[in-house]
Amino acid sequence: MFYSNSWTKCLICLIFITSGNSECPIPQVEGNQNVVLTNDALLKNDFPEGSEGTFQCANGYMKEQGSERITCTSGEWSTLELICKKKDCGAPKEMPHLTYEFNKEGTLFGATARAICDKGYQVQGSSYRQCYATGWSGRSRCEVVTCEEPIDIMNGMISEKPAKQFPEYGDVIQYSCDEGYTLIGNKSIQCNEDGEYNSFLPECKDVNDIPLKPKTISASITTSTVPPTIQASITTTSTVPPTIQVSGRHHGIGEHDINAVTTNAAAVGSVICIVIAATLIVLFVVLCFHKKKGSYQTGEDSRRKEELLQFQNDLS
CATH class of the missing domain: 1.20.5 (Single alpha-helices involved in coiled-coils or other helix-helix interfaces)
Structure with a gap:
């Protein structure tokens, strides 16, 4: 009876020692940021002999190949064969007059794209978009540039303009003058890509208001x-x-x-x-x-006059 109890105690100790040596530590993956433990594996505290550890791809990555599981054998984990790659958001949805400029990541997870509109159009919404795990962030679209509503001019009028209230890029407004007035400047203005007109408004002036300088030549003596x-x-x-x-x-x-x-x-x-x-x-x-x-003065010679006077004196 004594020997039986002793053998039982020794057997229990041997089992305890053997089972303690076969338990594996918490599984970890060093140098691989694309793979993480599943929530179930994170909640476990013990990994005895024969237990499994499960992994998954990190946020923004997807499984390319390999198994997500590792096994505890003799106190060591088997090699993880799971390989993950970045998700690809693909090209953003095409929109009229809109193109994108991508960085070196292209359309992969973490990449950024800058929205570029055609000439005469401007970005509405997100100027930059980023590829997340759920897809591209934000929305972008291109709207045509508009100019201020054209105004009338004195002694003239708008002879031709688009039907819309605010002219769009490329639209032309024509001006003309009332009868008896002459148009000074450009008779038409156009809406530019910056939302400004390409020229100042023309003017209508009466030609009779411009004085003409006369040409004169005079001489007096x-x-x-x-x-x-x-x-x-x-x-x-x-x-x-x-x-x-x-x-x-x-x-x-x-x-x-x-x-x-x-x-x-x-x-x-x-x-x-x-x-x-x-x-x-x-x-x-x-x-x-x-x-x-x-x-x-008689014009007579003075010497001749003296001789006559002397002759008259001698006679007297």
């Missing part, structure tokens, strides 16, 4: 003679506006230049002729004045 002092003064005034040059095909002198030169030469020639005629008149007046002065 003033002559005065007061004996015995004779004064003569000549004053000439010529007003000739600047010549408008019109270049010919070979950069020659235009017809306007030739007419202006001819007019100036004629005016100068007329003034010179008038000056010469006035000078001759003055000389004639001077000569006449001197002749009248000599006849008043």
Whole structure:
């Protein structure tokens, strides 16, 4: 009986020692961030001989090949053969006038894409989108650029415009003037890709409000003679506006230049002729004045007059 109890105690100890040596530690995967333990495996505290540990792919990854299970044998875990790869979000949904620019990850988990609109369109929604485990984040679309509502101009009107209230990119607005007015500037403006018009609004002006400068040429001569002092003064005034040059095909002198030169030469020639005629008149007046002065003094020789007086004295 004594021996029987002793053998029983030894057998129990042997079983306890043997079972303790065959238990495995909590399974871990070193250097592989794409694989994680399942929730069931995380809740277990003991992994005895023959037990299994289960794994799964991390968030954003999917199974490519291999088994998700490992087995505890003689206190050691078998090798994990599970291989996971990144999920592919694929290309975002196509939208009109919209394209995407991807980073080096392309369309795989963690990648980013920048939304780009065609010319004349602008992004509405997300400018950047990212590939998550559930797919692409956000939404993007492209809407056409619009400009401010066109306004009327004084003494004119809008002759042609699109039916919509706010013109869109590429739309053209035509202007015209009322009768009796002339349009200054561009008769049409266009909505640009930045939401602004490509030109300032035109103006309508009355041509009669623009004064024209007259071309005048004047010449005057003033002559005065007061004996015995004779004064003569000549004053000439010529007003000739600047010549408008019109270049010919070979950069020659235009017809306007030739007419202006001819007019100036004629005016100068007329003034010179008038000056010469006035000078001759003055000389004639001077000569006449001197002749009248000599006849008043009898024009007799003074020596001859003395001889006559001496002769009369001798007779007396």
